[in-house]
Amino acid sequence: MSDNKESDYSKTKGDGPIKVSYIFPNGDKYEGECSRSASGVVMRSGTGKHTSAGGVIYTGEWLEDKMHGRGTLHHTSGALYEGEFKDNLYQGTGTYTFPDGSTYKGHFHKNRLEGDGAFTNTQGLVWKGEFHGKAALGLKMQHNI
Incomplete structure (x- = not known):
């Protein structure tokens, strides 16, 4: 300014x-x-x-x-991030809602999914585990019985 x-x-x-x-x-x-x-x-x-x-x-x-x-x-694409920021970047815990309605809740580091989190797809299936940017090895689907 x-x-x-x-x-x-x-x-x-x-x-x-x-x-x-x-x-x-x-x-x-x-x-x-x-x-x-x-x-x-x-x-x-x-x-x-x-x-x-x-x-x-x-x-x-x-x-x-x-x-x-x-x-x-709020992005013009319809995506939404609610959470912690540091130096203009997603940093800490937050929720990212993708334009299609799927969500990621968890940890972020420099705008990337990083650490423990949960991804919920558009059908409501929840995948939990460790996220590392574009990789998410060992995710487990949560079953509601």
Whole structure:
């Protein structure tokens, strides 16, 4: 948000976050909290909603102008990620819903399925196990008896 103008935001009382509603030159929009860095640059920090000009929507926590903490990312394809972010990447635990309605719930590392998780296909069958990016060796189907 470094191309932000002084008139684009208003400071809240005290040393708390700055509340902004900002439209970027590329058409993206951000509404939420910001803070001022030591050098005076205003960056997204706190909670807020960013809508890209292409329709991707992130609602959640920010740190130093990056998605960081808990949030929800809606993709234009219909895919949805709800969970933890670090430095703009899926990182930690979360749920990814694919455009076809199938889901993965588990651990993520740098946007990749990584660690213990469960994949539920469109027929409702649940596969649990250890995921490593595109590989998932030793998955076991959960049976409901």
